[in-house]
Amino acid sequence: MSDSAPNFRDSDAAIVELLRGDAVLGIGELAGHLGVTATAVRQRLDRLMRAGVVDRRVQARPRGRPAHVYSLTAAGRRLGGDNFRDLAMVLWREIRSVREPSVRQGLLNRIAGSLADVYRDRVSGQTPTERLSSVAALLGERGISCSVEQGTSLPVLTSYSCPYPDLAEQDRSVCAAERLMLQDLAGVAVQLSECRLDGAACCRFTAAGDASRPEAAPPPLSQGLERMPIPSSNAGRS
Numbered sequence: 288m289s290d291s292a293p294n295f296r297d298s299d300a301a302i303v304e305l306l307r308g309d310a311v312l313g314i315g316e317l318a319g320h321l322g323v324t325a326t327a328v329r330q331r332l333d334r335l336m337r338a339g340v341v342d343r344r345v346q347a348r349p350r351g352r353p354a355h356v357y358s359l360t361a362a363g364r365r366l367g368g369d370n371f372r373d374l375a376m377v378l379w380r381e382i383r384s385v386r387e388p389s390v391r392q393g394l395l396n397r398i399a400g401s402l403a404d405v406y407r408d409r410v411s412g413q414t415p416t417e418r419l420s421s422v423a424a425l426l427g428e429r430g431i432s433c434s435v436e437q438g439t440s441l442p443v444l445t446s447y448s449c450p451y452p453d454l455a456e457q458d459r460s461v462c463a464a465e466r467l468m469l470q471d472l473a474g475v476a477v478q479l480s481e482c483r484l485d486g487a488a489c490c491r492f493t494a495a496g497d498a499s500r501p502e503a504a505p506p507p508l509s510q511g512l513e514r515m516p517i518p519s520s521n522a523g524r525s
Contacts, residue, residue, distance in 0.1 A: 313346075342360045343356070344356060379458060406422060407472065410422055433446050443480070446489060466492060478492070
């Protein structure tokens with residue numbers, strides 16, 4: 288089971304595994320496979336149905352009364368299949384292998400734009416501070432702990448956990464993609480002022496604009512593959 292799966296008992300997970308592959312099984316069949324009583328199977332199925340992982344329906348039989356049978360729901364079928372770490376690592380290595388800098392940078396910006404699109408419709412606020420606070424809340428829903436504080440004159444988004452730790456350790460351009468995503472959503476230029484890869488305790492993204500002036504909309508990213516390269520970290524820059 289993946290890390291995002293509900294907190295099942297091992298006995299519950301065994302039922303999920305038996306129902307994979309669009310299997311439809313009754314209580315007796317499940318009890319036979321697991322070597323437990325029908326009562327124990329019913330208790331496990333009740334937990335899984337409450338979690339929205341297993342569905343129950345009535346199935347007619349050639350003889351006798353109809354019986355209840357159980358199968359995985361769409362959510363249940365997704366369990367264990369959402370670990371994209373290996374795929375992400377391979378895809379990122381392919382991006383790094385692109386030799387033409389302008390093409391590689393274009394891919395990076397397109398990735399940043401696509402990441403921003405995940406949150407764009409839910410980001411609210413008029414000022415950079417309000418928008419970054421909204422982004423921080425959305426990231427928090429995905430288990431990425433963030434906060435937004437007002438610096439001397441500019442808002443600072445602090446990320447306490449890296450969304451892509453394995454990728455970032457291999458290639459700092461992942462940090463650039465995250466910065467560009469925040470910049471797109473905040474509507475002003477954003478700098479990576481502190482980075483864990485430089486030894487900082489956390490990553491801090493500082494809005495490089497007037498925090499009190501409302502922004503009509505985030506500045507659009509340029510189209511195509513002609514975007515200028517942007518350093519993956521601005522730490523230590525003026």
